[in-house]
Structures are given as structure tokens and as C-alpha cells.
Amino acid sequence: MMQRINKNVILAVLTAASSLFLLFQLYYFKYYISTKNGPAYSKLKGSFSSQESAQWRVVKNFLGLVSSHNVPVYLVDALVLNLLDKDLEQLRSSPDSAPSECQYFCKHRDVTTFALLDKIWEHKGNLFRSAEKMGFQWQKYEGKDPRLEGMDDLSGTEIPLHYIFKMAAHTIHLVVFYERSGNYLWHGPLRLKRNMDKKFAPFRKLQFGRNAGAYNRAELLLITADGLKVQIPKEPAQFLKEMTHSEFLECRYKEARAFFQLYPDDISPEGIEFRKKAKSLLHLTAFTLDTLGISFWLSSGTCLGWYRQCNIIPYSKDVDIGILIQNYKSDIIPSFQKTGLTLKHKFGKVEDSLELSFLGDDDVKLDIFFFYEDDDYMWNGGTQAKSGKKFKYLFPKFTLCWTEFVELKVQVPCETLNYVEANYGKNWDVPLKIWDWKSSPTNVQPNGMWPVDEWDNVIQLY
Incomplete structure (x- = not known):
């Protein structure tokens, strides 16, 4: 009998303790956790x-x-x-x-x-x-x-x-x-x-x-x-x-310093003045295209200058940029003309080899190359005005990254070395002051001729 009572008491005590613990948890949650x-x-x-x-x-x-x-x-x-x-x-x-x-x-x-x-x-x-x-x-x-x-x-x-x-x-x-x-x-x-x-x-x-x-x-x-x-x-x-496209590449100052040890920088008044004008033109270009909602990247010699020496190449005499052809807008030309630039030439057409060139009051040229995409590569076109010959410049496919260049946030190909080597070959790090756009680039190839009846539309000089 005593043993049975003890078991009942113990069971009752355990039940009461469990109930009290449950009540404590509810109280704790209500007055501590929720607060x-x-x-x-x-x-x-x-x-x-x-x-x-x-x-x-x-x-x-x-x-x-x-x-x-x-x-x-x-x-x-x-x-x-x-x-x-x-x-x-x-x-x-x-x-x-x-x-x-x-x-x-x-x-x-x-x-x-x-x-x-x-x-x-x-x-x-x-x-x-x-x-x-x-x-x-x-x-x-x-x-x-x-x-x-x-x-x-x-x-x-x-x-x-x-x-x-x-x-x-x-x-x-x-x-x-x-x-x-x-x-x-x-x-x-x-x-x-x-x-x-x-x-x-x-x-x-x-x-x-x-x-x-x-x-x-x-x-x-x-x-x-x-x-x-x-x-x-x-x-x-x-x-x-x-x-989705925020990746940033830093300028390669260490490599640029090594480059200038081999090839001293041009610090002549003419070189300094050109860089000043080219910087101003690049800033104007970025502002104009940003207003139009058009993205671009540094191309050709301007891209080479950024990658090789963290600066504009003083003997290049122009600023080069690239734009994907699908981003072309008809108001590009009037927008640049409103800034004071004059259209120097328009080669090709939207469907094939479009290229625009503008000239500022200070005689620094802006070349805009429009890029087309094929299955295995990307390319931009070139046109020889006097003969109607077409040229094609092939590049491995690339994506775009941001960088800082002449105090400007601007895009460059992420795969910059491949891009530069396509254009300038394995010896891109050796300066060349003599450059023929029709034969010097390692990625150029003939691309036929413009039909004579299209010349008035695809070869426009101003």
C-alpha cells in the first residue's frame, strides 16, 4: 500500500513540475523574448x-x-x-x-x-x-x-x-x-x-x-x-x-612603372597638352553617352594606353571607344554635334561596319567603333574611303569591367590582355609610332568592297 502511494505521489509531483515548466516557458516567451x-x-x-x-x-x-x-x-x-x-x-x-x-x-x-x-x-x-x-x-x-x-x-x-x-x-x-x-x-x-x-x-x-x-x-x-x-x-x-556588371579592374601601376623604365614617358609640352585635351574629350564623351543611356568601353590605342601605361598614349592623336551595335541610337550624331564636336566621317551602316569619327575644336579626334557579334568572335569594321575596300577586325569574345582612367569611371574589356593582343600582337608592350590601320593590326582581314551604288550612303566625309 505504501509503495503504491509513493508511486502516485511521485507521478503527481512530476505532472505538477511539467505543468509549471510549461507555464514558465509561456511566461518567458511572452514577457522576455517577445519584448x-x-x-x-x-x-x-x-x-x-x-x-x-x-x-x-x-x-x-x-x-x-x-x-x-x-x-x-x-x-x-x-x-x-x-x-x-x-x-x-x-x-x-x-x-x-x-x-x-x-x-x-x-x-x-x-x-x-x-x-x-x-x-x-x-x-x-x-x-x-x-x-x-x-x-x-x-x-x-x-x-x-x-x-x-x-x-x-x-x-x-x-x-x-x-x-x-x-x-x-x-x-x-x-x-x-x-x-x-x-x-x-x-x-x-x-x-x-x-x-x-x-x-x-x-x-x-x-x-x-x-x-x-x-x-x-x-x-x-x-x-x-x-x-x-x-x-x-x-x-x-x-x-x-x-x-550584375560591377566588376572593377585596377590600373596596373607596377607594370606601367616598369614600362616607363624601358621607354621614358613623353613629358614634352606637346605631349602634356595632348593628354589634357584627350582627357577632356573622353570626359565629354562619357557625359554625352551617359545622357543617351549608351554604355561604351575604351578600345584600340586608348585601351592599350590604359593597360600598358595607365595613361593616354601621347602620340596616338585620338580617343578610341567601342559600342555594341545593338546600343546604337540615331541621336548619337546630333548629341555630339550639340557639344561642339563636328562629324568628320561616317563609314558603313548599322547593319554592317558602322564607324563614326568626330573632331573637336582642339583637333583631337574621337573614333567610335561599333562592334558586331558572331558565333565565335566579335568584330568591328573599317572602310577605305578612296577605294571602298572593307576591313574586319576580329576579337575574342569579351565582357566588360569598370576601371578608373584619367579620373573617370569607365569600362574596359575584362579580358584586357586577350583584347590588346588581338589588336597589337604579342609585342603590344613595345611602342610603335608608325601604324597603318589597314595592315598593322594583327587581327585585320579583308572584308570585300562596298558596292559602288552604296558609296554615297556608306562613305560620308565631312
């Missing part, structure tokens, strides 16, 4: 996994951390921005409405990415001490400051390029942007040094850092999403478009 996570979190009616709610809390903790230290970060995460962009009008019109479910920051992913403009932040250790107290682990990734490099000084100065904050199973990637002299924002690559933990974060899944990148300045918009106040680019779709 800690903010009222918006408790109003989310949708259901999501503990992993998804955990990553929301990590993002919230990070935003709270940077806000308490006045570090103005903004969201650059492609996955989240894409979701926000679809609902942007609704988020703008009802900024304070309580969310019905966690729609953006609870979507499963391993990393959430933010950006920071370096000049508006002081590198204070308090932020990182606070991060550690909150439970974050963090790492800083540095690299050389390209803004201090030049022909006279190869800087070894290190600057912070990326920060990784990690809590639980979620990673916050903070990308540091810097202002460059071409009036754009730049971020560096993320490179792990030999002694760094390669398993600290899912580095292969980072959206930024595989290469350096260049972006236009983005106007920011403060929104509330999933109960979190966060700054985003005002035009998310435009920023996402930039992300």
Missing part, C-alpha cells in the same frame, strides 16, 4: 521555422548594434532587395503597418549583406566590443588602398574592406565602400590571408568580394520591413542591375 525582439515580431501571424526566426533575430541584433553606435549601414543584399523591390510601393505607402508575416528577412539564406560608406564612419573599437558582448564573433579583412597608388608611389597602406559578423548559424557581411576620384563608389575584393580561418563564414556564398566592384552613388530610402527599420537604395532595381 526583446520587438513588438512587430510578436504581431507576425505567419508561421516559420526556428532557423528562419533565428536569422531574423541576428539581423535585428546587428541593426540594433550599428544604430546604437551611429553607424549608418544600408542593405545591399540581392536576395532581400529583390523581394523588397516587388513590394516597394506598398512599403512606402504603409510604412508603419504591422506585418502579417515575416516576408523578407526570414527567407532562408546563410548571409545577409549590408554596406557602409567609409567616410561617414569612424573606426571605433566600441562597436566591436559591443558586438562581442551581444554574442557576435567578427573578423576584419583588409587590403591595399588603391587611392594612394600612382606612378610615383605604390602604396602599401592597408584599409578595411570587409567585416564579417557571425551569430548562431547566420552571417552578416558588411562591405565597406570608398569614394574614388572618378565620382563613384568602390569596394575591394575579400582575400583571406594565410593565417585566417577559412571556415569562419560561408565565403563562397558571399555576394560581394570575389572581385573589386564599382557603383554609382545611390540615394537611400528608409523603410520598415518585417518590423525592422532599414535603409535601402531608393531604386533597388537599378542597384541590382549594377550588381
Whole structure:
């Protein structure tokens, strides 16, 4: 009898203890967790996994951390921005409405990415001490400051390029942007040094850092999403478009210095004056084409000058750019004429071998070569005015990257060496002052002749 009573008592005690523990959990969630996570979190009616709610809390903790230290970060995460962009009008019109479910920051992913403009932040250790107290682990990734490099000084100065904050199973990637002299924002690559933990974060899944990148300045918009106040680019779709072609190539100052040791630079008054005029023409060209929404890249001798000597070749006497033929617009010619340039010649037609040449008041020529794409290569055409002969210049297929050239953010072929070698051969690094456009390029080939009855349209000299 006594044994039976003891069993009943024990069972009752265990049942009461379980009930009390359950009540304690409910109380703890209601009065601690929901308060800690903010009222918006408790109003989310949708259901999501503990992993998804955990990553929301990590993002919230990070935003709270940077806000308490006045570090103005903004969201650059492609996955989240894409979701926000679809609902942007609704988020703008009802900024304070309580969310019905966690729609953006609870979507499963391993990393959430933010950006920071370096000049508006002081590198204070308090932020990182606070991060550690909150439970974050963090790492800083540095690299050389390209803004201090030049022909006279190869800087070894290190600057912070990326920060990784990690809590639980979620990673916050903070990308540091810097202002460059071409009036754009730049971020560096993320490179792990030999002694760094390669398993600290899912580095292969980072959206930024595989290469350096260049972006236009983005106007920011403060929104509330999933109960979190966060700054985003005002035009998310435009920023996402930039992300797809943001790769940046730095000028090769080290190689340029070696080049000038073999072939001293032209510092004559004539050479200096030409470079000044060519720089002005290139800036005018970029402004005019940007107004038209037409992208271009440095081509021919101008591209060679950037790649070989980080400057305009003083004896080239012109500025060369390339444009994809599908980007041609009929108002290119009148737009350049409005800037004061005069049309020197127009060769070819949109369907075949189009080429435009303009002349400025200072006698520096702008040559625009339109590129066509075939299955295995890309090409631009040339025309000999007196004979009607056509020429074709073949290039391996290439993509476009940004660079900084004569204080201008401008595009060049990413596969620059292949591009330059196609045009100038393996000895591209040896200067040639005598150049015949019909026979000197290693990638030129005959392309027939224009029919005589088309000459008035395809050979226009002014």
C-alpha cells in the first residue's frame, strides 16, 4: 500500500513540475523574448521555422548594434532587395503597418549583406566590443588602398574592406565602400590571408568580394520591413542591375612603372597638352553617352594606353571607344554635334561596319567603333574611303569591367590582355609610332568592297 502511494505521489509531483515548466516557458516567451525582439515580431501571424526566426533575430541584433553606435549601414543584399523591390510601393505607402508575416528577412539564406560608406564612419573599437558582448564573433579583412597608388608611389597602406559578423548559424557581411576620384563608389575584393580561418563564414556564398566592384552613388530610402527599420537604395532595381556588371579592374601601376623604365614617358609640352585635351574629350564623351543611356568601353590605342601605361598614349592623336551595335541610337550624331564636336566621317551602316569619327575644336579626334557579334568572335569594321575596300577586325569574345582612367569611371574589356593582343600582337608592350590601320593590326582581314551604288550612303566625309 505504501509503495503504491509513493508511486502516485511521485507521478503527481512530476505532472505538477511539467505543468509549471510549461507555464514558465509561456511566461518567458511572452514577457522576455517577445519584448526583446520587438513588438512587430510578436504581431507576425505567419508561421516559420526556428532557423528562419533565428536569422531574423541576428539581423535585428546587428541593426540594433550599428544604430546604437551611429553607424549608418544600408542593405545591399540581392536576395532581400529583390523581394523588397516587388513590394516597394506598398512599403512606402504603409510604412508603419504591422506585418502579417515575416516576408523578407526570414527567407532562408546563410548571409545577409549590408554596406557602409567609409567616410561617414569612424573606426571605433566600441562597436566591436559591443558586438562581442551581444554574442557576435567578427573578423576584419583588409587590403591595399588603391587611392594612394600612382606612378610615383605604390602604396602599401592597408584599409578595411570587409567585416564579417557571425551569430548562431547566420552571417552578416558588411562591405565597406570608398569614394574614388572618378565620382563613384568602390569596394575591394575579400582575400583571406594565410593565417585566417577559412571556415569562419560561408565565403563562397558571399555576394560581394570575389572581385573589386564599382557603383554609382545611390540615394537611400528608409523603410520598415518585417518590423525592422532599414535603409535601402531608393531604386533597388537599378542597384541590382549594377550588381550584375560591377566588376572593377585596377590600373596596373607596377607594370606601367616598369614600362616607363624601358621607354621614358613623353613629358614634352606637346605631349602634356595632348593628354589634357584627350582627357577632356573622353570626359565629354562619357557625359554625352551617359545622357543617351549608351554604355561604351575604351578600345584600340586608348585601351592599350590604359593597360600598358595607365595613361593616354601621347602620340596616338585620338580617343578610341567601342559600342555594341545593338546600343546604337540615331541621336548619337546630333548629341555630339550639340557639344561642339563636328562629324568628320561616317563609314558603313548599322547593319554592317558602322564607324563614326568626330573632331573637336582642339583637333583631337574621337573614333567610335561599333562592334558586331558572331558565333565565335566579335568584330568591328573599317572602310577605305578612296577605294571602298572593307576591313574586319576580329576579337575574342569579351565582357566588360569598370576601371578608373584619367579620373573617370569607365569600362574596359575584362579580358584586357586577350583584347590588346588581338589588336597589337604579342609585342603590344613595345611602342610603335608608325601604324597603318589597314595592315598593322594583327587581327585585320579583308572584308570585300562596298558596292559602288552604296558609296554615297556608306562613305560620308565631312
